[in-house]
């Protein structure tokens with residue numbers, strides 16, 4: 001740019017460049033390494049990109065808070081400096097992260113001060129926001145954790161609705177930095193255009209995961225279950241917050257989507273395994289026959305949803321098997337002392353024995369891992385004989401089970417539960 005100027009001695013600058021060469025300018029701040037490449041995650045900062053990256057960091061912190069806390073946008077944006085408190089045990093271990101903010105839903109006037117319990121990543125994001133908001137907060141005399149960071153005249157104090165535009169700029173920024181035009185790092189929306197982020201999507205998405213994939217993991221190996229256990233301890237767990245209702249609504253949507261996947265895969269020739277295979281296979285086939293001669297993919301989907309509705313309501317996806325829950329035969333319920341459980345205890349699932357358990361191709365990696373671990377143990381020469389026999393039997397059973405769901409395999413026979421019980425084999429989820 002300088003060389004293009006008519007004033008400013010471009011000839012001297014050109015001579016200096018010829019003699020000294022150039023380098024990317026900016027500050028000497030150390031830049032952390034990108035864990036994927038081991039290289040600095042960006043080129044050096046200068047005053048302009050620093051301002052941009054601060055705004056992007058604020059957006060990233062918003063995503064972490066909105067996604068993992070179960071809080072609404074208004075509740076997040078009401079957070080003030082000092083809103084995070086930590087409860088420790090006598091030995092110093094952290095017991096709880098608590099956030100104080102204001103709940104507005106259904107509250108007259110200015111809302112009500114309320115407390116949320118959350119997990120460590122949200123606490124870390126708040127610690128970042130405390131530092132990030134300090135300068136702008138001080139300059140404007142505000143204690144919000146969400147000030148507009150740019151200190152230009154005539155700008156708002158609080159980020160408020162601007163967060164939506166900022167989140168979408170963050171999406172573009174991530175795509176520019178880490179994706180390509182063909183493969184953006186944030187997947188595109190259904191119409192092929194960049195996904196349009198809104199503040200409500202985060203709470204809904206975590207509600208979907210808590211309802212439908214509680215065993216799934218978020219980056220950093222936190223389980224959705226952990227996020228939900230923490231959230232339910234605080235205001236998000238109360239009926240007033242509406243978060244439970246959100247989860248139930250997402251559960252119903254997820255169950256329908258999951259049963260449609262079952263149906264489509266069954267129509268495509270997929271095999272089912274586990275004790276419930278015959279029952280569920282027959283139910284899906286019956287619906288398939290009723291819909292014939294329409295091919296499954298172009299069948300009347302709303303009608304299909306209705307036909308599969310009652311089966312869907314019993315479906316709970318699990319890591320080792322899916323549960324088509326029938327309380328009358330649920331083995332996991334025998335293992336809890338408190339009566340009145342209304343849903344399956346997936347953590348106590350007995351996928352090989354329970355008549356409600358159905359195993360599909362999606363479960364193969366988890367079973368495969370189990371077999372691999374058993375094989376690894378079997379390599380130990382000093383393994384006691386009884387343990388060796390048990391492990392060998394376990395590997396053989398897993399192999400049989402995987403054969404059942406292999407493409408082209410015969411439909412499993414219904415006596416599996418009894419057979420496994422007889423062999424004294426018990427795999428729990």
Ligand code: SF4
Pocket residue numbers: 321322323324325326329330331332333344345346348349350351354355356357358
């Ligand atoms: S044992 Fe497993 S499959 Fe059976 S009801 Fe419980 S969670 Fe469902």
